Amino acid sequence: MVDPGKEPDRKAFLSTVPLFSGAPERALEVAASVVRPRSFEDGSVLFREGEVGDALYLLAGGLVKLSKVDLGGHEKTLALLQPPEFFGEMALLGHATRSATALALSKVQTLMLFRDDFERLLTAYPTVNLNLTTTLANRLRGMDDEAQVLSYKDAPGRVAYVLLRLYRSGVVELDGSQAVVRLTHQDLANLAGTSRETVTRALKALEQEGVIETRPKEVTILDADGLEEVLHGIR
Ligand code: CMP
Numbered sequence: 001m002v003d004p005g006k007e008p009d010r011k012a013f014l015s016t017v018p019l020f021s022g023a024p025e026r027a028l029e030v031a032a033s034v035v036r037p038r039s040f041e042d043g044s045v046l047f048r049e050g051e052v053g054d055a056l057y058l059l060a061g062g063l064v065k066l067s068k069v070d071l072g073g074h075e076k077t078l079a080l081l082q083p084p085e086f087f088g089e090m091a092l093l094g095h096a097t098r099s100a101t102a103l104a105l106s107k108v109q110t111l112m113l114f115r116d117d118f119e120r121l122l123t124a125y126p127t128v129n130l131n132l133t134t135t136l137a138n139r140l141r142g143m144d145d146e147a148q149v150l151s152y153k154d155a156p157g158r159v160a161y162v163l164l165r166l167y168r169s170g171v172v173e174l175d176g177s178q179a180v181v182r183l184t185h186q187d188l189a190n191l192a193g194t195s196r197e198t199v200t201r202a203l204k205a206l207e208q209e210g211v212i213e214t215r216p217k218e219v220t221i222l223d224a225d226g227l228e229e230v231l232h233g234i235r
Pocket of ligand 1 (some may be wrong): 053066078079086087088089090091092097098099100101139143
């Protein structure tokens with residue numbers, strides 16, 4: 001894991017964060033000189049939905065969950081993030097409040113980039129600005145896809161979608177050629193926007209298809225292409 005507290009590591013880490021992808025050396029130097037390292041214990045809240053925010057976070061170590069409470073009072077997980085992703089930029093754009101809660105799912109290390117410095121970097125370096133816009137566009141595309149899946153797919157299709165998303169974003173542990181998702185049925189339900197009971201039934205159906213294997217708090221993806229076929233209703 002990168003130690004963002006150590007100055008020499010900082011620029012190398014920043015160059016891997018999508019916000020600074022392809023950015024000039026000078027932009028990385030400026031960013032490295034203004035970010036502030038901050039660590040969080042497992043289970044601690046980095047910020048809550050509705051709070052005023054004055055910094056974005058560059059994730060250097062650990063796993064972070066972004067979630068919202070929906071109108072029915074249920075938690076909806078928006079994303080599970082791992083290094084070198086960044087988050088918390090929306091509250092800095094247009095002075096809005098935090099759109100979601102960020103929770104540390106392990107010990108977490110971050111670099112914080114405060115509003116004034118963020119704005120200075122966006123103004124001075126078009127690459128950083130374009131990277132931000134690209135991230136927001138990708139997120140919008142992802143939300144459009146998810147809205148389609150959640151509206152039109154049955155429970156196995158929804159759960160297949162969630163497992164594929166975790167698989168593609170790398171939030172899995174690789175065990176040889178297999179990918180292991182270490183989440184509870186409730187965690188998966190919060191991602192799929194459905195109930196725990198529905199997820200349990202859907203996982204059984206996917207297991208019978210031979211595309212996954214389940215153990216307590218663990219789902220092994222045996223056949224990602226097969227999951228894709230379930231998602232598209234051709235299996
Ligand atoms: P902000 O609103 O400051 O705080 C919550 C953060 O969650 C937000 O900035 C984004 O960085 C991130 N976020 C909000 N919605 C989504 C989403 N649908 N997918 C991934 N990340 C999100």
